[in-house]
Amino acid sequence: MFDEEDLAAIREAREDWTDDTLGPVLENYGERRRRFATVSNLEVDRLYTPLDVADLDYVEDLGFPGEEPYTRGVYPTMYRGRPWTMRQFAGFGTASETNERFHYLVDEGQTGLSTAFDMPTLMGIDSDDAMAEGEVGREGVAVDTLRDMEILFDGIDLADVSTSFTINPSAPLIFAMYVALADERGVPREELRGTLQNDMFKEFIAQKEWVVPPEPSLKLVTDVVEFASEETPKFKPVSVSGYHIREAGSTAVQELAFTLADGFAYVEDCLHRGMDVDDFAPQLSFFFNAHNSIFEEVAKFRAARRIYARVMDEWYGAAHPDSKKLKFHTQTAGQSLTAQQPLNNVVRVTIQALAGVMGGTQSLHTNSFDEALALPSEESVRVALRTQQIIAKESGAADIVDPLGGSYAVEALTDEMEEEAMAYIHHVRDDLGDGAMRDGVLAGIERGYFQREIQDAAYEYQERVEDGEETVVGVNAYTVEEETEPEILQVDETVQERQQERLADVKASRDDDAVDAALSEVRRATENGENVVPALIEAVKVGTTMGEVMAVFEDHYGTYRETAGVS
Template sequence: MFDEEDLHEIRASHEEWQAETLDPALDAHGERRDRFATVSNHEVDRLYTPADISNLDYEDDLGYPGEPPYTRGPYPTMYRGRTWTMRQFAGFGTAEETNERFHYLIEEGQTGLSTAFDMPSLMGIDSDDPMSQGEVGKEGVAVDTLRDMEILFDGIDLDTVSTSFTINPSAIVIYAMYLALADQQGVPREQVRGTLQNDMLKEFIAQKEWVIPPKPSVDIVTDVVEYATENTPKFYPVSVSGYHIREAGSTAAQELAFTLADGFAYVEAALERGLDVDSVAPQLSFFFNSHNSVFEEVAKFRAARRIYERVMTERYGAESGAARRLKFHTQTAGQSLTAQQPLNNIIRVTLQAAAAVMGGTQSLHTNSYDEALALPSEEAVRVALRTQQIIADESGLADIVDPLGGSYAIETLTDEMESEVMSYIDEVEEMGDGSIHDGVLRGIDEGYFHREIQDSAYEYQERVDAEEETVVGVNKHTMEEDTRPELLHVGEKSATRQIERLEQVKEQRDDEAVAETLTALEEAILAGENTVPYVIDAVKAYATMGEIMQVYEAEHGSYTETISVT
């Protein structure tokens, strides 16, 4: 990219600058600290020059937006055409309460819905299960039957909205309920738009929510991918999630490496099912975290697209642009939010959102400033949404495609991120004897991912405790007085109301029809058929979340994590 003679002159002038300008300044004033590093503890240089990117090939490594390797963006005009989808996470209490919040967000200008579920729903058990006591509606909305889904989207036309569902072990049930609701509204399935997280590999690696063992869990994910590819082409059946890997304490490179490895594992599972890579890959989306180190995050997002394009092309033979183009949702870092001085979180979220935008995200959730203390209040949600709107309409960040592209620092960090990520992916592939899918499953079984993330989290906390890592309001610039804002409280009345509705649905439904659909699901599992159509039939009969998931557990068994120590 640069002439060798010019590079020689730049290196010489750099050395001259160091001797004549930098060294006297360091002798006189020094610097704030001896070492400068990102949140991931990746050391950054004081200054970057063309010499740092002397091997960069513009066409092969950068190119143009909308063209391989998509480093500069998946689409040619990016936000000049339309802004990213502003998709604020919402869900608490009953379906009625969350429906009210949905309508509020739509009125405030949100352009996509994102649904949070309570722990019983996430774990595939019903609100009246003894294990659900104290958890119903507390960290998301409770959904037991299709009746809850009907209320949740009351007054919302599914042909005009895109909805994201953050749910994993029981994701197939939520997908079935959404399609059943679309059928009720008369919306053709090929027009249904949304995203299902449905990333079970991430669960075994980081978030730790599961019902059945890893291998059959991946089979269910593949069922949904196969069905969606053929029936709901505008609906993303899996959102491969690095967000929770990062929240568990990983570095930025580990987040990206383990997420991409999971994505490639799903591709291999689909190919094993006989699906075509150019049909399946466009159905995949990704979900990343955006943390405090702005330049590291921008580099991560850019490296993600480049790595994905190269691996999908060279390893899996993808030919279409849609199959080689990585698309992703971003959420600002919940891990970075502090209970101390919570208004400081507005600034953190703004910087993290700006990094996601400069990195080229397709949709964005900005955390609310009070989320380290409780589910977000309406005021906090509004501020979070306004943060995105100000970035989009006032900052100018949406006006230039890949605004940091060509920066010596950003290009160097992008290259370094790519190198570290590929080292991890190669290690996973080696564990699987050439199969990334098998390598991920083996890594889960042997605790490889767990140990890598745990070590990084421990090292970060050590740096915070030693004040090598500054957390404003926690280990620096602290205050004694209470700074907590007014918080949202979900009372027990919500749980009582939910359980009463569940009882009512059970009384009114046709139990014989429910039993027939559950038996058909059991037979489909035994026969190795795609189970999505059978789950749709079950939810239409108003079988509960727990009843359906119990069928899978009865056939595949439960799962208890065992971590081998090496």
């Protein structure tokens, strides 16, 4: 963006500044540390100038919002047109308790629902299974049958709300229940809006929740994408999630690279099935973490959009603009929350949320200050929502599109993020996958490549914390002796009993012959390699349970045990 004569003048002026102005200050006072770096240990310079972005081509690398390569945002007006969707993660106890929380959040101004499920539901186990003992309704809502889904969305217009479902191994069943509920209420499928996480690759990489092995898990993901592209065009059938990769301890670069690699692998699997990229790519969505290093995070989001636009165009032949727009949800960093001095988390979450907004997110969840201790209380979740509302209405951050665009520091960091992430992406595709991203991700999972990269990064970060190189306020600096015990949410001890009673009632009242026939159809579709979603929808309509259907998949595909390997 600068000609050589201008750059030469800046270079000379910077040398003079270094010698005449900076030098004496460093000699007399020094700086507070020898090395400055982000949370991800990405070293940052003292000062950025046009010299750091000398090779930047404005039109090719930045452009304008709503135009390729979308570095500056996927919409031309961004939040000046409409604020991001405010989603607070909610779910505990039975469907009745969570329905109450949903209505509370909507009344408080939340603009989208986000559903948390308990561990049995996440793993496709019914609440009356012996393995569910003690876990029913504990870390999210329990959903066994369509009856639970009916109660969960009682009084909520499916045609008027966008709903996010954070679930993976059993995601096809939750999706089937939501579609079945819409059918039951007479809501056209094409009007359903929301997002299904349904990202099994990141489960094998980071979160470690699975039922069947990686390849059949991928097949089920693609089944949902294929069905959604035809039947529910406003519903996003997969949310490719870097959030959990970051929570497992990755750096920002690893989060960016591994998330995009997973996304490109899903694209390749859809193409392999014979789908046209422009038929399904506009429905893909992504999910990123927002951590404490605000400029690193903004750079990560901007680099993500640029990489995605270019790869979708150059590698996969996407033609429609919407196929090249990376749209994403952001959640503030749960990993950064501390049980010590929990009110400090309000400040952390505010910084992280601001990074998401200035980075151009499409929706945002702000963590509650007490989440290092328990599920959030009503007070803490209200503070978290108010944080978003203050940023949107009072800070001015939503008034300027890409407000940090043009910052020498942010542009230089964006370039660095892109370069380092692409090195990882090429390694996965070219070295591990022999030219195929799908094969590279599968190979990386089987060989433990992703896990070791994340493990090494997490270990290095913890070393820096223990050495005092990384400051965590209230943990290794500015500590207090008194115990802090905020009021926390207590899940009713009767939840498991009440949920099991409801499940028993459903089983007692359903038509067993219809259930057997529906399960046989799911089994037939599974064995024949067909898209199973239509069979799942019909199965849940007659009262089959989550566990009964997931058992069909497990019987056919088998189970999976993670093994350590070498890359």
